[in-house]
Amino acid sequence: MMTATTTEVQNNFGKYLQKVQEGEEVIVLKNGKAVARIMSYAQSLSFLTDSLTGVLEGDYDDKKTREERMSRHEAAD
Helix, strand or coil: EEEEEEHHHHHHHHHHHHHHHHCEECCCCCCCCCEEECCCCHHHHHHHHHHHHHHHHHHHCCCHHHHHHHHHHHHHC
């Protein structure tokens, strides 16, 4: 996962789009705070599916699910 400021993304959008197409995830910062996440379409579908799995199975613990998702996405770095 990489970070970039809003100005960097605005001035170099093609560069960041290429990174996303290569599988990277870009966190966009404004005034030092994360305001957006740019990820591939396929990755976003996977993220949503993973998020809903526990809900659909009726075995949903939001804190546990969040921790699991964060560890998976951090491990991808």
